[in-house]
Amino acid sequence: MKLDEFFVTGDPLIYGADVSIALTLIGAIFVLTYFKKWKWLWTEWLTTVDHKKLGVMYIIAAVLMLFRGGVDALLMRAQLTVPDSSFLDANHYNEIFTTHGTIMIIFMAMPFLIGLINVVVPLQIGARDVAYPFLNAVSFWTFFMGAMLFNISFVIGGSPSAGWTSYVPLAGLELSPGVGQNYYLLGLQIAGIGTLLTGINFLVTILKMRVPSMKLMQMPMFTWSSLITMVIIIFAFPVLTVALALMTFDRLFGSHFFTMMDGGMPMLWANLFWIWGHPEVYIVILPAFGMFSEIISTFARKTLFGYKAMVYSMVVIAGLSFLVWVHHFFTMGAGGAVNSFFSITTMLIAVPTGVKIFNWLFTLYKGRIRFTTAMLWSLAFIPNFVIGGVTGVMLAMAAADYQYHNTYFLVAHFHYVLISGTVYACFAGLYFWYPKMFNHRLNERLGKWSFWIFVAGFNLCFFPMYFLGLAGMPRRIYTYGIGDGWMSLNVLATFGGVLMGIGFLILVYNIYYSFRYSPRETTGDPWDARTLEWSTPAPVPHYNFAHLPEAKGHDAFWIMKEEKKQGKAPEKKPYKPIHMPSYSGVPIIMSVFFFIAGFGMVFSWHWMSILGLIGVLATMVIRSFDYDKGFYVSVEEIEETEKKTTL
Amino acid sequence: MESVEYSPNTPLEYQSETGRLNILGFWVFLGAEIALFSTLFATYLVLVGRTGGGPGPEELFELKGVLIETFLLLTSSFTCGLAIHYMRNHSLKGVFLWIGVTLALGLGFLGFEIYEFVHYIHEGAALTTSAYWSGFFVLVGTHGAHVTMGIAWISLILIQLKQRGLTPDTTRKVFISSLYWHFLDVVWIFIFTAVYLYGMVM
Ligand code: HEM
Numbered sequence: 075m076k077l078d079e080f081f082v083t084g085d086p087l088i089y090g091a092d093v094s095i096a097l098t099l100i101g102a103i104f105v106l107t108y109f110k111k112w113k114w115l116w117t118e119w120l121t122t123v124d125h126k127k128l129g130v131m132y133i134i135a136a137v138l139m140l141f142r143g144g145v146d147a148l149l150m151r152a153q154l155t156v157p158d159s160s161f162l163d164a165n166h167y168n169e170i171f172t173t174h175g176t177i178m179i180i181f182m183a184m185p186f187l188i189g190l191i192n193v194v195v196p197l198q199i200g201a202r203d204v205a206y207p208f209l210n211a212v213s214f215w216t217f218f219m220g221a222m223l224f225n226i227s228f229v230i231g232g233s234p235s236a237g238w239t240s241y242v243p244l245a246g247l248e249l250s251p252g253v254g255q256n257y258y259l260l261g262l263q264i265a266g267i268g269t270l271l272t273g274i275n276f277l278v279t280i281l282k283m284r285v286p287s288m289k290l291m292q293m294p295m296f297t298w299s300s301l302i303t304m305v306i307i308i309f310a311f312p313v314l315t316v317a318l319a320l321m322t323f324d325r326l327f328g329s330h331f332f333t334m335m336d337g338g339m340p341m342l343w344a345n346l347f348w349i350w351g352h353p354e355v356y357i358v359i360l361p362a363f364g365m366f367s368e369i370i371s372t373f374a375r376k377t378l379f380g381y382k383a384m385v386y387s388m389v390v391i392a393g394l395s396f397l398v399w400v401h402h403f404f405t406m407g408a409g410g411a412v413n414s415f416f417s418i419t420t421m422l423i424a425v426p427t428g429v430k431i432f433n434w435l436f437t438l439y440k441g442r443i444r445f446t447t448a449m450l451w452s453l454a455f456i457p458n459f460v461i462g463g464v465t466g467v468m469l470a471m472a473a474a475d476y477q478y479h480n481t482y483f484l485v486a487h488f489h490y491v492l493i494s495g496t497v498y499a500c501f502a503g504l505y506f507w508y509p510k511m512f513n514h515r516l517n518e519r520l521g522k523w524s525f526w527i528f529v530a531g532f533n534l535c536f537f538p539m540y541f542l543g544l545a546g547m548p549r550r551i552y553t554y555g556i557g558d559g560w561m562s563l564n565v566l567a568t569f570g571g572v573l574m575g576i577g578f579l580i581l582v583y584n585i586y587y588s589f590r591y592s593p594r595e596t597t598g599d600p601w602d603a604r605t606l607e608w609s610t611p612a613p614v615p616h617y618n619f620a621h622l623p624e625a626k627g628h629d630a631f632w633i634m635k636e637e638k639k640q641g642k643a644p645e646k647k648p649y650k651p652i653h654m655p656s657y658s659g660v661p662i663i664m665s666v667f668f669f670i671a672g673f674g675m676v677f678s679w680h681w682m683s684i685l686g687l688i689g690v691l692a693t694m695v696i697r698s699f700d701y702d703k704g705f706y707v708s709v710e711e712i713e714e715t716e717k718k719t720t721l
Numbered sequence: 722m723e724s725v726e727y728s729p730n731t732p733l734e735y736q737s738e739t740g741r742l743n744i745l746g747f748w749v750f751l752g753a754e755i756a757l758f759s760t761l762f763a764t765y766l767v768l769v770g771r772t773g774g775g776p777g778p779e780e781l782f783e784l785k786g787v788l789i790e791t792f793l794l795l796t797s798s799f800t801c802g803l804a805i806h807y808m809r810n811h812s813l814k815g816v817f818l819w820i821g822v823t824l825a826l827g828l829g830f831l832g833f834e835i836y837e838f839v840h841y842i843h844e845g846a847a848l849t850t851s852a853y854w855s856g857f858f859v860l861v862g863t864h865g866a867h868v869t870m871g872i873a874w875i876s877l878i879l880i881q882l883k884q885r886g887l888t889p890d891t892t893r894k895v896f897i898s899s900l901y902w903h904f905l906d907v908v909w910i911f912i913f914t915a916v917y918l919y920g921m922v923m
């Protein structure tokens with residue numbers, strides 16, 4: 075392979091990216107060296123097993139990915155604004171919509187949510203860490219290395235261009251001969267390991283690490299939604315693992331699972347992909363539902379309405395989510411009976427979803443509402459998500475879907491559910507739990523600017539797409555003619571897209587601004603909130619709770635505060651030493667080896683993949699022989715820490 | 722937490738918090754493994770008959786080799802159970818003996834399987850021959866790769882047993898790896914039925 079095949083050449087945009095990547099790297103290395111921060115970085119962050127720090131790292135990575143995916147999005151909008159535009163060529167456009175979709179779902183939405191779950195869930199259930207802290211670090215680093223592997227494709231070797239759904243034969247060897255599709259397969263495979271481990275880890279954490287006094291039916295709604303999400307992950311992700319592996323075999327070792335010859339079955343890929351893919355969209359929406367529940371209840375100053383209905387509806391959604399996958403290819407010849415069955419199961423999902431919407435509305439009803447930024451995002455979610463859901467039901471009617479399928483109508487649907495569901499939730503959750511993570515709040519004024527601009531931009535960008543779809547504009551086209559009559563709505567959409575970009579930049583600026591100027595928290599409970607994470611002091615000590623809290627019902631912390639007001643202060647018990655797990659460098663090193671193995675496979679450099687795999691196995695052996703049992707935090711240290719923090 | 726008194730009937734591996742958590746987590750992991758193998762089985766069954774002009778299974782499968790493999794693996798599951806029995810009776814010697822037998826049987830199984838694969842390839846049925854054989858090799862091969870991993874993993878645990886004897890930590894590892902081993906046995910029964918028996922009567 076020649077060097078100019080290895081590095082992507084010829085496009086000024088790519089050269090710009092090369093330069094900015096190089097500059098960022100040099101800048102980071104310089105700053106770390108200049109301020110002598112390497113050791114700090116290694117001992118405090120890269121080797122950490124603390125769920126709060128891992129959560130923060132997840133969120134930082136996710137925001138970076140949101141930026142990358144957002145740039146992709148704006149490039150696409152720029153191309154589509156006017157007819158016959160030659161800003162991007164067809165192949166470049168294909169690459170961009172592929173990386174945009176993949177990055178947003180796998181490397182932005184999921185890590186953002188998993189990051190917030192990491193920070194919040196152990197605190198909500200009164201735990202000092204997760205069930206398997208070491209595995210938690212492995213989860214993060216495999217996700218991170220998978221994401222990096224996928225992301226370098228656009229400067230080294232070329233990006234995948236067959237869509238995030240990677241349908242064959244388009245994604246097969248004949249029609250996608252380059253290495254791009256291999257990046258997709260290996261990047262997702264490596265990150266998928268991490269997701270599966272997260273699923274197991276948090277399932278056991280929520281079931282077994284709760285304070286003994288907290289019953290299942292008293293868990294905060296975000297914890298419940300996380301629990302159900304983990305069950306979906308455990309059963310859905312192995313399907314993705316297999317599907318990716320089979321396509322990898324097809325491409326690298328000449329097997330015939332999805333080929334057009336020798337008995338291969340392209341439709342098998344579509345089925346496997348969506349058997350994972352539909353549950354996946356619920357993996358990214360259920361935690362969002364959980365967050366909105368917490369935030370709405372906190373700022374309406376009421377207990378969540380219909381707690382049990384909320385839980386059961388999520389269980390039903392999780393079950394149904396495995397029974398609807400065919401609705402993604404009604405048009406691919408499944409026949410009337412099959413289509414009808416999946417049409418009905420799909421429409422059924424709208425029922426439990428509707429139940430949840432009404433529960434949020436009833437929680438708001440007669441509440442004394444405080445319009446914080448977190449609450450604004452949650453309030454905007456309700457009407458916007460309803461639009462996405464109603465159009466989802468329209469798509470669910472198999473016969474009608476022949477009209478909508480593969481048009482901008484579909485694009486509008488899934489952005490209405492994913493952005494006003496998942497992305498609003500990530501922003502709401504970020505504003506809400508920010509003081510828990512960083513000990514200061516995000517500025518509310520900037521927050522509201524960013525909120526209004528983003529929400530206005532979102533609706534301007536995606537609402538017109540429903541009409542573009544009805545007017546026949548297909549998705550995934552790189553340009554159109556003037557005679558098609560789609561220009562004015564496209565101009566509007568691009569304008570909306572730019573507003574979303576501005577809203578996002580204000581959010582990023584707000585992070586900087588608040589770091590500089592926001593007053594530090596003086597209490598652990600800035601919002602007068604209801605669940606146990608707010609009972610921890612500011613800043614949260616690394617062992618979370620000096621004494622394990624007691625949960626006496628729903629909204630455990632609220633009950634504690636009420637009792638305190640009535641003068642029933644809990645008696646002061648003496649501290650006991652606390653057992654904590656040790657940090658470890660093994661997870662990051664193991665994941666680097668995964669990266670090396672993956673990179674070798676992308677280019678079919680077998681010596682390199684074997685080297686990487688040997689490294690992975692070696693780190694596993696090292697781990698197996700490691701009998702480190704963690705350490706005890708002494709009573710003196712606890713006393714010292716508790717004095718410094720403020721409750 | 723570690724200082725809680727346990728009744729003498731509580732097995733060593735259940736006496737520590739870590740032990741209980743890890744065992745539960747491993748059961749959950751096996752749930753994910755079931756999803757993984759189910760997907761592979763579904764793929765295989767969908768591809769049955771899609772031999773694309775190449776040989777079919779009924780021409781190549783031979784009952785004798787498969788029966789030997791089955792016999793070896795099923796017996797190894799039994800001896801693995803004996804190892805746990807001796808572990809519960811605090812007999813390190815018994816554990817070594819029966820795990821040793823288990824690993825030997827596992828290696829025997831692998832040997833026959835590799836021989837079988839090589840034989841098929843000689844007869845013109847390889848991963849690249851047709852969709853059917855791709856499905857066959859990946860399903861049965863994934864099981865075989867699991868067995869290989871299991872043998873390597875259990876060998877490492879044997880070293881640790883040698884170094885440390887029977888402690889809550891080492892017994893936990895032995896117990897968990899035994900769950901894994903039994904699981905692979907169960908998967909094999911499905912392979913025996915859905916792949917070999919079904920393939921021979923097709
Ligand atoms: C009321 C509930 C929902 C219903 C009835 C529904 C229905 C559908 C249907 C029928 C399709 C396929 C349409 C076609 O390809 O022609 C679809 C696509 C899609 N939906 Fe939904 N949906 C619902 C909720 C959601 C949620 C909550 C999410 C994610 C958070 C979501 C994300 C997606 C995505 C990403 C696609 C398209 C993927 C692609 O083809 O690239 N949907 N939906």
Ligand SMILES: [Cu+2]
Pocket residue numbers: 351352355398399401402
């Ligand atoms: Cu779907």
